[in-house]
Amino acid sequence: xxxxxxxxxxxxxxxxxxxxxxxxxxxxxxxxxxxxxxxxxxxxxxxxxxxxxxxxxxxxxxxxxxxxxxxxxxxxxxxxxxxxxxxxxxxxxxxxxxxxxxxxxxxxxxxxxxxxxxxxxxxxxxxxxxxxxxxxxxxxxxxxxxxxxxxxxxxxxxxxxxxxxxxxxxxxxxxxxxxxxxxxxxxxxxxxxxxxxxxxxxxxxxxxxxxxxxxxxxxxxxxxxxxxxxxxxxxxxxxxxxxxxxxxxxxxxxxxxxxxxxxxxxxxxxxxxxxxxxxxxxxxxxxxxxxxxxxxxxxxxxxxxxxxxxxxxxxxxxxxxxxxxxxxxxxxxxxxxxxx
Numbered sequence: 001x002x003x004x005x006x007x008x009x010x011x012x013x014x015x016x017x018x019x020x021x022x023x024x025x026x027x028x029x030x031x032x033x034x035x036x037x038x039x040x041x042x043x044x045x046x047x048x049x050x051x052x053x054x055x056x057x058x059x060x061x062x063x064x065x066x067x068x069x070x071x072x073x074x075x076x077x078x079x080x081x082x083x084x085x086x087x088x089x090x091x092x093x094x095x096x097x098x099x100x101x102x103x104x105x106x107x108x109x110x111x112x113x114x115x116x117x118x119x120x121x122x123x124x125x126x127x128x129x130x131x132x133x134x135x136x137x138x139x140x141x142x143x144x145x146x147x148x149x150x151x152x153x154x155x156x157x158x159x160x161x162x163x164x165x166x167x168x169x170x171x172x173x174x175x176x177x178x179x180x181x182x183x184x185x186x187x188x189x190x191x192x193x194x195x196x197x198x199x200x201x202x203x204x205x206x207x208x209x210x211x212x213x214x215x216x217x218x219x220x221x222x223x224x225x226x227x228x229x230x231x232x233x234x235x236x237x238x239x240x241x242x243x244x245x246x247x248x249x250x251x252x253x254x255x256x257x258x259x260x261x262x263x264x265x266x267x268x269x270x271x272x273x274x275x276x277x278x279x280x281x282x283x284x285x286x287x288x289x290x291x292x293x294x295x296x297x298x299x300x301x302x303x304x305x306x307x308x309x310x311x312x313x314x315x316x317x318x319x320x321x322x323x324x325x326x327x328x329x330x331x332x333x334x335x336x337x338x339x340x
Contacts (some may be wrong), residue, residue: 179334195265
């Protein structure tokens with residue numbers, strides 16, 4: 001076969017047969033208004049502390065962007081966000097492009113009532129590029145895994161639909177959800193795998209029965225299949241695989257009993273001569289050239305061109321008749337290009 005559809009490597013897909021089928025570089029911001037501090041055994045992270053962590057991130061990332069300082073910029077991010085920001089700094093340095101800056105509007109905080117570590121919180125905030133493009137509402141997830149560790153931005157995704165209402169307790173704290181919560185259509189730990197099944201196999205995949213079609217499911221499949229057809233016409237083999245990342249995900253209860261699930265995925269692609277034999281050099285795709293090492297690398301066997309994506313998905317309650325999980329926010333970028 002000239003091009004192949006990936007098979008997700010996440011073991012969670014075995015659940016589908018039963019349960020399921022029954023910003024990054026920085027900018028300037030309007031500071032968050034201080035909240036009245038709450039201190040109790042149930043609130044190891046207060047809303048005021050989350051606001052302070054967010055404001056500190058904005059200040060540090062603004063300085064890094066202004067100075068074009070990749071080391072400082074990367075110190076403020078982790079996990080999937082680090083991969084994206086690292087690749088962006090590398091691409092900007094390769095092309096001699098100044099680091100873009102952003103301004104942030106008034107943030108809304110979703111701080112879960114935590115009793116220990118890791119600590120984390122989510123922010124929804126309008127983000128405006130300095131170039132004057134329209135503002136986009138962005139979900140940002142921050143994490144601190146241990147008391148001695150710094151706060152970092154671990155993921156961000158741009159909303160293309162309204163954010164659902166997030167459930168809060170009487171103190172204003174968001175209600176977090178277990179990754180294994182069975183009151184939902186999909187336990188949050190299998191949301192990414194469900195999306196991957198549709199991206200890898202298309203609308204005929206059984207997982208399509210529980211997640212909506214759209215740009216980040218059937219749309220990604222269509223794009224990848226078209227890429228495969230294009231390379232087939234050139235006598236090459238193309239394969240793709242959307243797979244989960246071994247990094248934290250962030251899950252919040254919605255007021256209707258569902259959940260907002262924020263997570264990271266990798267889209268790995270390979271272009272090679274059929275049978276992985278030697279042949280004429282295959283160039284790295286244009287979008288990956290600025291991050292490849294060396295930038296003009298070609299592969300006699302093939303090339304790898306991988307993306308990092310961050311998503312936010314609304315996972316409905318299991319009791320919602322006919323409902324499907326729906327991806328409402330996404331961001332992604334090329335993060336790895338190499339030859340072999």
